[in-house]
Amino acid sequence: MNVKKNQKSKLKIQLKNKSYQVKDSPFYKLATKRKLANLLNISVSELLTLTKDAVNYKVFSQSKGYGKQRVIQKPIGRLEYVHTRIASLLCRVSVPSFVHSGRKGHSHVTNAKQHLGNNRVLTTDIKNFFPSTTEEMVFKLFFHTFKMNGDVAKLLANLCCFSGHVPTGSRVSMPISFWSNSKMFDELSSLSTKHDVVMSLYVDDLTFSGDGINRLFLSTVRKIVQKHGHIMHPDKTKVHTKNSRKVITGVVVQGDTLNITNKQNLMIYRELAQWKVIKNLPFIPKSLESRLLGRLYAMGQIDKKYKDKAMSVRNSS
Numbered sequence: 484m485n486v487k488k489n490q491k492s493k494l495k496i497q498l499k500n501k502s503y504q505v506k507d508s509p510f511y512k513l514a515t516k517r518k519l520a521n522l523l524n525i526s527v528s529e530l531l532t533l534t535k536d537a538v539n540y541k542v543f544s545q546s547k548g549y550g551k552q553r554v555i556q557k558p559i560g561r562l563e564y565v566h567t568r569i570a571s572l573l574c575r576v577s578v579p580s581f582v583h584s585g586r587k588g589h590s591h592v593t594n595a596k597q598h599l600g601n602n603r604v605l606t607t608d609i610k611n612f613f614p615s616t617t618e619e620m621v622f623k624l625f626f627h628t629f630k631m632n633g634d635v636a637k638l639l640a641n642l643c644c645f646s647g648h649v650p651t652g653s654r655v656s657m658p659i660s661f662w663s664n665s666k667m668f669d670e671l672s673s674l675s676t677k678h679d680v681v682m683s684l685y686v687d688d689l690t691f692s693g694d695g696i697n698r699l700f701l702s703t704v705r706k707i708v709q710k711h712g713h714i715m716h717p718d719k720t721k722v723h724t725k726n727s728r729k730v731i732t733g734v735v736v737q738g739d740t741l742n743i744t745n746k747q748n749l750m751i752y753r754e755l756a757q758w759k760v761i762k763n764l765p766f767i768p769k770s771l772e773s774r775l776l777g778r779l780y781a782m783g784q785i786d787k788k789y790k791d792k793a794m795s796v797r798n799s800s
Contacts, residue, residue: 612687
């Protein structure tokens with residue numbers, strides 16, 4: 484099966500309304516490379532060629548703002564198709580309720596909603612989460628958790644990684660990093676339950692809320708993360724006091740209300756102003772309109788007035 488050039492934009496994770504436990508996954512106890520190849524709709528010989536980083540990835544830099552750059556490793560061609568297939572199968576495996584990324588009906592907004600109320604809150608994220616999730620961690624996932632044959636687990640881990648770690652720009656990056664670090668997240672969840680603290684996870688953003696949050700709790704979280712080979716980002720680790728304004732996965736939480744951040748509000752204001760200038764022209768740049776609509780619908784999850792604005796923009800097009 485050949486991947487057409489125009490198929491790139493159409494590739495997406497397919498859940499097919501399936502959800503099952505690890506032991507029911509087609510990856511579970513996978514014994515041969517041939518069975519792996521059949522599962523991924525590819526030949527064994529072609530599968531082996533896809534483990535070569537140099538020809539199967541596009542590597543480029545992307546601005547993070549404030550003059551910082553993020554290196555992106557994006558699979559291309561046949562590897563992009565295979566990564567999407569692997570991601571689709573992994574995303575069908577049920578995840579704990581504290582996970583809000585990569586789940587239907589969940590988002591950065593539902594993640595923030597878990598922490599409504601006048602509680603103490605600890606926000607943090609794992610520094611360089613994808614690059615610090617190593618090929619060895621991915622191998623252990625497939626070998627120990629999915630109980631694959633060693634050679635198959637090694638090949639699949641190599642197939643999912645770039646230069647010894649999870650790539651930063653693949654559809655497989657998020658699910659493979661979660662499952663490769665699931666023991667760490669389960670340990671953090673058990674700690675939270677013990678101290679009557681609510682925990683949520685959105686990709687690499689960890690949030691904890693409750694009266695049990697103190698310096699000892701923070702110290703224990705940091706030790707657990709370090710034990711599993713990661714580092715909490717020092718600039719993004721904050722303990723918020725009760726009744727304070729907290730920004731959780733890009734959403735402002737204050738007491739029992741959600742609001743959009745000043746930064747998002749400014750971006751919407753600027754894009755709306757641009758759109759109003761050009762909306763009556765014969766040709767409206769689709770990139771601007773799509774970006775504006777996407778932002779308005781996303782913010783509409785927090786405040787209904789932005790959904791109304793999105794409808795106005797769509798109806799005026």
